[in-house]
Amino acid sequence: MSLPARVVTLLVAFLAVAAGAAFIVEHYFLGGPPTVDYSAGVTADTGATVHVVLQEDPQNTVSTHPDWVSYFIQNPTTHAWIHTTLFKVPAGSKIDMTIYGYDGCTPLRNPYFGRVTGTIGGVEYVDGKPVKSLNSWSGCNVGHTFSIPGINLNVPMATPSNPNANLCSTSPCTSGPHKTVTFSFMTPRTNGTYFWQCRVPCGGGFIDGFGGPMQTIGFMTGNMEVVS
Amino acid sequence: MAASVADDAQGSASAEPNHGLRIFLIWLPIAVAADLLLYFVYGPHMPPGQMTNSAASQQFDIKVMSVLAAPVVAFVLVGIGYSLIVWRHREGDDDDGPPIFGHARIQATWITVTAVIVLFLASFGTYELAWPGFAGAGAGEGPAPIWTPKGGAPIQVQVIGQQWRWTYRYPQFGGFETTALEIPANVPVQFNVTSLDVIHSFWAYQLGVKADANPGVNNVAYTTAKQLGKFVVRCDELCGLWHGAMVNYGEVVTLSAFKAWAAKTNVQLAAITKDLPPYSTVYDPTVIPQINKAMVKAGIAGANGYYYPPNDPVQP
Numbered sequence: 001m002s003l004p005a006r007v008v009t010l011l012v013a014f015l016a017v018a019a020g021a022a023f024i025v026e027h028y029f030l031g032g033p034p035t036v037d038y039s040a041g042v043t044a045d046t047g048a049t050v051h052v053v054l055q056e057d058p059q060n061t062v063s064t065h066p067d068w069v070s071y072f073i074q075n076p077t078t079h080a081w082i083h084t085t086l087f088k089v090p091a092g093s094k095i096d097m098t099i100y101g102y103d104g105c106t107p108l109r110n111p112y113f114g115r116v117t118g119t120i121g122g123v124e125y126v127d128g129k130p131v132k133s134l135n136s137w138s139g140c141n142v143g144h145t146f147s148i149p150g151i152n153l154n155v156p157m158a159t160p161s162n163p164n165a166n167l168c169s170t171s172p173c174t175s176g177p178h179k180t181v182t183f184s185f186m187t188p189r190t191n192g193t194y195f196w197q198c199r200v201p202c203g204g205g206f207i208d209g210f211g212g213p214m215q216t217i218g219f220m221t222g223n224m225e226v227v228s
Numbered sequence: 229m230a231a232s233v234a235d236d237a238q239g240s241a242s243a244e245p246n247h248g249l250r251i252f253l254i255w256l257p258i259a260v261a262a263d264l265l266l267y268f269v270y271g272p273h274m275p276p277g278q279m280t281n282s283a284a285s286q287q288f289d290i291k292v293m294s295v296l297a298a299p300v301v302a303f304v305l306v307g308i309g310y311s312l313i314v315w316r317h318r319e320g321d322d323d324d325g326p327p328i329f330g331h332a333r334i335q336a337t338w339i340t341v342t343a344v345i346v347l348f349l350a351s352f353g354t355y356e357l358a359w360p361g362f363a364g365a366g367a368g369e370g371p372a373p374i375w376t377p378k379g380g381a382p383i384q385v386q387v388i389g390q391q392w393r394w395t396y397r398y399p400q401f402g403g404f405e406t407t408a409l410e411i412p413a414n415v416p417v418q419f420n421v422t423s424l425d426v427i428h429s430f431w432a433y434q435l436g437v438k439a440d441a442n443p444g445v446n447n448v449a450y451t452t453a454k455q456l457g458k459f460v461v462r463c464d465e466l467c468g469l470w471h472g473a474m475v476n477y478g479e480v481v482t483l484s485a486f487k488a489w490a491a492k493t494n495v496q497l498a499a500i501t502k503d504l505p506p507y508s509t510v511y512d513p514t515v516i517p518q519i520n521k522a523m524v525k526a527g528i529a530g531a532n533g534y535y536y537p538p539n540d541p542v543q544p
C-alpha cells in the first residue's frame with residue numbers, strides 16, 4: 001500500500017473511532033432528560049417547604065415512544081410540563097408533593113406496596129381525602145406508585161373514579177379524568193441522589209410489563225437529587 | 229577428543245549442586261511462614277467473617293484453601309527466582325541446555341501430591357456442605373433441601389425479591405411483610421427465597437448466605453447467627469436498571485428482642501397484612517381472582533386493569 005493510501009486509511013479509521021466515542025459521550029453521558037430544579041432560592045436544612053408537582057399519563061405524545069406511560073414534572077418557574085423524571089430539591093426541607101394521576105389501573109405485583117410509607121403522618125391525600133393504603137387487588141384503584149426506596153417512601157397513585165372513562169390521550173395531560181394525590185415528606189439532611197420508581201408493572205409490550213418505561217429514566221423511573 | 233569431551237561433561241555434572249534440595253530448603257521456611265501467617269494472622273479477618281455458623285464455615289474453608297494453595301504458589305515463585313539467579317544466561321555461554329527426558333520420581337511425586345490435594349478438597353467440601361451444623365453452608369438448596377439444620381424447627385423468613393427492593397414475610401408471626409430484616413441469634417433460620425418478577429439473588433454477605441430468587445421457585449437456605457449486629461443485603465444477580473441500588477440492611481438480635489419486634493410489627497402492619505395474599509412459598513401475581521372479578525364487574529376489557537401477559541410481544 002502506498003504512503004498516501006496508508007495515511008488516508010489511518011485518517012478514516014481515526015475519524016470513525018472519534019465519531020463513535022463522540023456518539024457515546026453525547027448519547028450516554030450528555031444526553032437524556034433535563035433536571036427540574038426545585039432547589040433554586042431555597043436555603044437547605046431550614047425545613048423550608050418546597051412544592052413539587054408531577055403528573056403520570058397513560059401515554060406520552062412527546063417522545064419517540066408515544067405508547068409508553070410516563071411521568072412529567074412541572075417547572076416551578078414557568079409551570080410548563082417537562083418530559084423528565086429528574087428533579088433537584090434542597091436538603092433538610094419539607095416537600096409538599098402533588099401528583100396528578102391520569103392513567104388507568106393496573107394491579108401491583110406485590111400488594112404490600114399499596115401501603116403509604118415515608119410520608120409525614122404515613123398518609124397520602126386522594127382528592128383531599130386521607131388514605132393510608134390502597135388495595136389494588138380488590139378493585140381498580142391504583143395506576144402507578146411513586147416510590148423512593150432510599151428514604152422508604154412509597155405512595156400508590158390513585159386512578160380516576162370511573163374506570164370506563166376515556167383517559168387523556170395527549171401528553172402532558174391538562175384535562176380528562178384524573179385523581180389528585182398529595183403528600184409531604186422530608187428530604188435527607190445530606191446531599192445525595194435517590195432513585196425513584198413505579199412499582200406497577202406498566203411496561204406494556206414487554207415481558208410481564210417490566211421493560212420499556214419501567215427501565216428508562218424519563219418515563220417511570222428517575223432520580224431525586226438532594227443538594228445543600 | 230570425544231572421550232575428553234565426555235569426561236568434561238561428567239566432571240561438570242558431578243560438580244553440579246543438588247538444586248532440588250536447595251530449592252526445597254528455600255521453599256520450606258517460606259511455605260511454613262506463609263501458612264502460619266495466613267491461618268493465624270489474616271485468617272480470622274478473611275471474608276465473610278464469623279457472624280453465623282455458615283459464614284464461619286466459609287471462612288474456615290477459605291483458610292484451608294489458602295493454606296493449601298500458599299505452598300504451591302511459594303514453590304512456583306521460588307522456582308522462578310532460583311532459575312533466574314542460578315540458571316541465568318552468563319557471558320560466553322551460548323550452548324543449549326541439556327535435553328531432558330522423563331523423570332519418573334518427579335512425575336510420580338507431582339501426580340500423587342496433586343491427586344491428594346484434589347481428593348482432600350472434594351471430601352472436605354462435601355463434608356462442609358453436608359454437616360448439619362452448616363446445613364448447606366448458607367447456599368440456596370432449592371425447594372427440597374437435602375441438608376437441614378439440627379436443633380429444632382427453624383425460624384421461617386420468606387425473602388421476596390422485586391425490582392428493586394427486598395421484602396420479608398414472617399409466616400410464624402402472623403404472616404406480616406416488611407422491608408426490615410431481623411433474625412434471632414443462636415436459632416436456625418430458614419430463608420425461603422423467591423421473586424415476583426425477574427431473577428434476583430439474595431446475598432446477605434456477613435451471614436454467609438446467598439440464594440438465587442427465581443419467580444415461581446422457593447429456594448431454601450439455612451443459617452444460624454452467632455453474633456449480634458447489622459449486616460448488609462445485596463442483590464447479586466443483574467436485575468435491571470437499579471440493580472446496583474437493591475441494597476438494604478438487616479440485624480441479628482437476641483431471641484427475646486426478635487420475638488418482641490415480630491409481635492409489635494405484626495400489630496403495626498395488620499392493616500396491610502389483610503390485603504396480602506395468603507402466605508405461600510411462591511406467588512403467581514398474574515393470577516388474581518379478586519382483580520379479575522372486579523374488572524368483569526366493572527365491564528373493563530383489555531389491558532386496563534390486567535397484568536400484561538408474560539408473552540406480551542413487541543420485544544426489542
